[in-house]
Amino acid sequence: MNAHLHLWLIPILPFAGFLVNGLLGRRLPKALVSAVALGFPLASLIVVARAASIFFSVTPQPVPWLINYGSWISAGPLHLDFSLYLDQLSLLMLGIITGVGFLIHVYSVGYMAHEDGYWRFFSYLNLFLFSMTTLVLAENYILMFVGWEGVGLASYLLIGFYYEKKSAADAGKKAFVANRVGDVGFLLGMFLLLSQFKSLSFYEIGSNLGANPALQGGILTAIALCLVVGACGKSAQIPLYVWLPDAMEGPTPVSALIHAATMVTAGVYMISRTHFIFDRSPLALSVVAIIGAVTALFAATIALVQTDIKRVLAYSTISQLGYMFLGCGVAAYSAAVFHLMTHAFFKALLFLAAGSVIHGMGGEQDMRKMGGLRKKLPITFLTMTVGVFAIAGIPPLAGFFSKDAILYEAFQQGSLGKVVYVIGLVTALLTSFYMFRLWYLTFLGENRAENVEEHGAAVHAHSGTKLVLEAEQHHEPHESPWSMLGPLVILAILAFGGGWIGIERFGAYLAPVVGPVTDPALQSGGKSLDYILSGVAVAVALLGLLIAHVFYFRKNDRAAKLAAALSGPYDLLVHKYWIDELYQNVIVTPITLASRYILGWVGEGVIIRGSTWLLGGVATLFGELFRRWQSGNLRSYSAWLAAGAVALLFFAVVGYVLGVGGPDLRMVWAGH
Amino acid sequence: MNPALWHEVPSSWYLILSAMLFSLGVIGFLIKRTLITVFMSIELMLNAVNLSFVTFAHDWHAVKGQIFVFFVMMVAAAEAAVGLAIIISIYRSRATLNVDQVDLMKL
Numbered sequence: 001m002n003a004h005l006h007l008w009l010i011p012i013l014p015f016a017g018f019l020v021n022g023l024l025g026r027r028l029p030k031a032l033v034s035a036v037a038l039g040f041p042l043a044s045l046i047v048v049a050r051a052a053s054i055f056f057s058v059t060p061q062p063v064p065w066l067i068n069y070g071s072w073i074s075a076g077p078l079h080l081d082f083s084l085y086l087d088q089l090s091l092l093m094l095g096i097i098t099g100v101g102f103l104i105h106v107y108s109v110g111y112m113a114h115e116d117g118y119w120r121f122f123s124y125l126n127l128f129l130f131s132m133t134t135l136v137l138a139e140n141y142i143l144m145f146v147g148w149e150g151v152g153l154a155s156y157l158l159i160g161f162y163y164e165k166k167s168a169a170d171a172g173k174k175a176f177v178a179n180r181v182g183d184v185g186f187l188l189g190m191f192l193l194l195s196q197f198k199s200l201s202f203y204e205i206g207s208n209l210g211a212n213p214a215l216q217g218g219i220l221t222a223i224a225l226c227l228v229v230g231a232c233g234k235s236a237q238i239p240l241y242v243w244l245p246d247a248m249e250g251p252t253p254v255s256a257l258i259h260a261a262t263m264v265t266a267g268v269y270m271i272s273r274t275h276f277i278f279d280r281s282p283l284a285l286s287v288v289a290i291i292g293a294v295t296a297l298f299a300a301t302i303a304l305v306q307t308d309i310k311r312v313l314a315y316s317t318i319s320q321l322g323y324m325f326l327g328c329g330v331a332a333y334s335a336a337v338f339h340l341m342t343h344a345f346f347k348a349l350l351f352l353a354a355g356s357v358i359h360g361m362g363g364e365q366d367m368r369k370m371g372g373l374r375k376k377l378p379i380t381f382l383t384m385t386v387g388v389f390a391i392a393g394i395p396p397l398a399g400f401f402s403k404d405a406i407l408y409e410a411f412q413q414g415s416l417g418k419v420v421y422v423i424g425l426v427t428a429l430l431t432s433f434y435m436f437r438l439w440y441l442t443f444l445g446e447n448r449a450e451n452v453e454e455h456g457a458a459v460h461a462h463s464g465t466k467l468v469l470e471a472e473q474h475h476e477p478h479e480s481p482w483s484m485l486g487p488l489v490i491l492a493i494l495a496f497g498g499g500w501i502g503i504e505r506f507g508a509y510l511a512p513v514v515g516p517v518t519d520p521a522l523q524s525g526g527k528s529l530d531y532i533l534s535g536v537a538v539a540v541a542l543l544g545l546l547i548a549h550v551f552y553f554r555k556n557d558r559a560a561k562l563a564a565a566l567s568g569p570y571d572l573l574v575h576k577y578w579i580d581e582l583y584q585n586v587i588v589t590p591i592t593l594a595s596r597y598i599l600g601w602v603g604e605g606v607i608i609r610g611s612t613w614l615l616g617g618v619a620t621l622f623g624e625l626f627r628r629w630q631s632g633n634l635r636s637y638s639a640w641l642a643a644g645a646v647a648l649l650f651f652a653v654v655g656y657v658l659g660v661g662g663p664d665l666r667m668v669w670a671g672h
Numbered sequence: 673m674n675p676a677l678w679h680e681v682p683s684s685w686y687l688i689l690s691a692m693l694f695s696l697g698v699i700g701f702l703i704k705r706t707l708i709t710v711f712m713s714i715e716l717m718l719n720a721v722n723l724s725f726v727t728f729a730h731d732w733h734a735v736k737g738q739i740f741v742f743f744v745m746m747v748a749a750a751e752a753a754v755g756l757a758i759i760i761s762i763y764r765s766r767a768t769l770n771v772d773q774v775d776l777m778k779l
Contacts, residue, residue: 632775634710638701 005051007067007084007137010094013044014129021126025119034109037122041105041129045098052091062088064512066139066203073142077198085139085202089337089513093136093269096344100261101129103487107352108253110483111359121161121251128154132262136269141190141200144270148186148234151263152179158258159250171246178243182233189226192219206276216280224277224284228291231267235321238295242580244318248310252355255310260317260351261344268324268340272333275514279331286416289329293420293427296322298577300430304437305563305573308365309354312438316391317347319427323406326424330417332409333514334507339402345498346390346399349491353384356480356488357442367438372447376477379485381443383492388439390495392432393541400537401499403428405506408533425540432544440552447477686727693720707759707769711752718748 017040025033055062064087073080105125112121131150138144152175160172190200196219197205209215231237236244247259258264271278271288278285296319303315320343327336358365360377374381390397393404407428410421479485507516551559563570572578629640693716700713722741729737763769 634771634774635702635705642698642702 005054005065005067005086006047007051007065007086008069009047010044010051010098010137011130011133013040013047014126014133016040017126018123018130020123021119022123025123028119030118033119033122037126038102038105038109040126041098041102044129044133045102048091048094048098051086052095055086055091062512078194078200080140080142080200082143083139083201084137086137087513088510089269089272090136092337092341092510094133096341097129097132097136097262100344100348100491101125101132101257103490104253104257104261104348104352107256107355107484107487108251110481111253111355112251113481115251117161121158124154124157124161125254125257128158128258128263132266135266139202141193141202144273145186145190148230148266148270149183151258151266152176152183152234155179155247155254155258155263158254159247161250161254165249168249171243171249175243175247178240179233182230182240185226185229185233187230189223189230192223192226196223202273205274209276209280217283220277221281221283224281225287227270227274227277228284228288231270231325232291233267234270235264235267235325236318237267237291237321237325238298241295241299241318242583245311245314245576248308248314252310252351252358255314256348256351256355259314260347264317264321265324265340265344268321268328268336271325271328272337272514275328275331275333278328279515285329285331287329288325289410289416289420292322292325292327292329293423294322295319296326296427297423297430298322300427300434302573302576303434304430305570306434307367309357309367309370309438309442310351310365312367312434313347313350313354316350316431316435319431320347320391323403323424323427326410326420327406330406330410330413330420332406334510335402335405335409337510337514338506339406342390342398342402342495342498345491346387346397346495349383349488349495350387350391352484352488352491353380353387356380356484357384359480359484360477362477367441369448370442371445372443373477374443377443377479379479380488383485383488384443385439386492386496388435390499392435392544393428393537394432394545395534395538396499398495398497398499400534400541404534404537407537408530411529411533425536428537429540429544432541433548436545436548437552440548444553445555683727683731687724690720690724690727693717693723705770705772707762707771707774710771711755711759715748715752718744 017036020036020040021028021033025036028036055065064085067084067086069082069084071079072082105122108121108125112118115121128151131147131154133147135144135147135151138147156172156176159175160169162168163172193205194200197208199205199208229240233240244259244264248255250259278288299315299318299322303312303319306312306315320339324336324339324343327333327339357370357373357377357380360373360380361370364370386397390399393400395401403424407421407424410417410424551562575581631637697713697715697717697720700716701710704710704713722744725737725741725744729735729741759769762774766774768774
């Protein structure tokens with residue numbers, strides 16, 4: 001192990017890009033900004049590739065690398081290092097982050113070409129890469145937390161990229177606050193860990209737990225549940241998912257990179273990374289499984305009726321993250337991480353393709369106003385088709401394998417596993433349906449854009465002023481430039497083939513990190529269960545396709561009729577179960593009112609203003625009193641002077657006589 | 673007379689004299705209204721202190737006290753020069769030397 005991995009370069013290079021573009025970008029020519037924005041992430045990707053080749057060249061099998069770059073905090077029992085950790089899991093994450101991240105940077109060069117604040121966008125994007133690579137490379141919770149907060153900051157900045165638009169600025173704030181709630185849980189979890197293990201290093205906590213097999217449940221359940229709260233905030237799970245749909249206010253590449261492929265999977269990564277705690281707490285695992293299953297179903301139902309193309313994808317992301325949680329919850333970490341990887345491919349692809357559609361439509365995001373784009377945007381159509389089939393779970397595309405792996409593992413985990421399996425299956429049906437609905441509405445049928453102009457209801461605001469102008473100049477949908485299509489094609493290949501990499505081999509790949517895959521069915525000999533479950537999953541996916549076909553293939557009013565017949569549930573879904581309104585009325589409004597009236601009147605009015613008034617009043621009062629001393633009258637002064645001298649003399653004599661205190665005059669005079 | 677019979681004046685006498693002089697100075701400083709008299713009272717207090725300095729220096733065979741007296745005298749001389757200059761300019765501007773009427777230095 002004498003080769004240098006230079007792991008520190010992986011986060012630092014994007015950080016350098018952030019500094020260069022952030023500090024100087026305003027004055028640099030656009031081409032140079034692009035070169036910096038692409039160059040540093042590419043360099044980081046190369047370092048990752050080099051680290052991977054060294055990592056796998058170790059014989060007989062790869063070992064984790066723990067590299068310490070020096071002490072950070074050393075206070076009492078708390079000792080923290082700048083240490084980075086490379087194993088199969090973090091290497092995979094790094095590959096996804098820098099690889100998909102680089103592709104999205106390339107895409108953004110085309111997508112953001114006409115936007116103001118081009119340099120600002122790329123500096124934030126590089127800041128995100130810095131934080132995210134720090135998050136996955138960190139060897140202790142605190143360093144991970146630094147990355148965790150960093151990606152939150154980058155997410156906030158990028159959601160609010162069009163900060164002049166109130167809805168975008170509000171969405172950024174919402175994301176930040178919702179994440180804060182989760183961070184409280186993460187912090188409490190870290191405090192508990194510190195009190196229990198006197199350490200925050202993954203390696204030390206893991207080996208400590210390994211040495212104490214008796215340590216089960218109890219404090220570990222508390223720690224795990226606190227960490228789950230943090231993971232729910234970052235990975236947009238119930239009850240903290242509300243920020244993710246609103247995060248679609250950001251530019252589409254941001255939605256693809258941060259709010260689909262990488263940042264939102266941080267919670268899943270964190271659970272997998274610290275699986276040794278969850279393994280000891282069946283209760284916490286069940287909670288994770290239930291949260292995941294419920295979120296998956298819940299978000300999928302909302303996605304059924306959304307009409308904004310990006311919002312459909314946003315709810316689909318929440319739903320797929322629910323799948324990953326479900327996988328973690330049944331201790332199928334490798335399946336969860338496998339789904340994380342394939343999801344990163346196909347969801348980034350879907351978002352970028354949607355961005356290409358939006359770009360081609362001149363900022364239009366409403367699917368009801370699209371249609372028939374197959375001919376106008378052929379490459380976007382083809383790549384999007386791959387993405388839709390992949391997420392719907394139709395073999396042999398990537399989504400099928402990973403989703404199947406999670407459902408298969410869930411099915412084998414007792415009665416709770418059976419329940420979440422059924423929920424997962426229903427979700428798969430819904431997923432297939434709404435994705436094909438999106439596909440039919442967007443690309444097939446006739447172009448409905450003309451109707452838009454008649455109604456005059458086109459809302460072009462989402463992609464800033466430049467795109468709106470462009471849209472008004474030529475309405476004809478047009479294919480995007482190659483800088484955008486290239487990443488689409490590469491991601492389509494990955495979404496197509498990414499599943500084959502994982503089948504069979506993925507569990508073995510992650511086994512050193514998360515433990516071997518337990519497969520009772522395999523041990524009892526026979527893969528028939530696997531085939532049956534796969535068959536069911538495929539049937540369900542095809543059923544979803546069929547239903548979508550019935551409703552949306554040709555222009556018909558079946559969907560409208562169904563909505564009218566089920567107006568109650570339909571209304572509930574369109575309004576997203578009124579969760580935003582519920583939060584607004586139950587949490588936000590009481591806090592606002594309490595801040596305004598209780599804190600505002602009592603806290604600020606009485607306590608703060610009262611105490612300052614009191615302090616000022618006392619000072620004024622004493623000033624009034626002592627002012628009279630300064631009469632300007634010499635004899636008055638001299639009388640006080642004499643009185644003071646007499647008082648001093650008196651105390652000195654008394655002290656001397658009593659022998660307690662007071663200066664010993666002889667000593668003073670003698671000069672000792 | 674036989675030198676053996678000589679009785680040295682006890683230091684306590686000097687100290688009592690010094691205390692009396694100092695008290696007179698304080699009383700004068702407090703009750704007199706003419707600036708010149710107040711000023712003379714201060715000089716009286718300074719010299720009372722000088723006397724006790726010298727007494728103690730003699731008693732304890734410490735030369736420091738004697739040296740200190742020279743400093744006090746020097747400072748008193750300087751102070752007399754400045755003080756008299758101030759008194760003259762006060763008289764010129766206000767045509768009085770009554771301290772009760774020189775009370776502008778106040779808030």
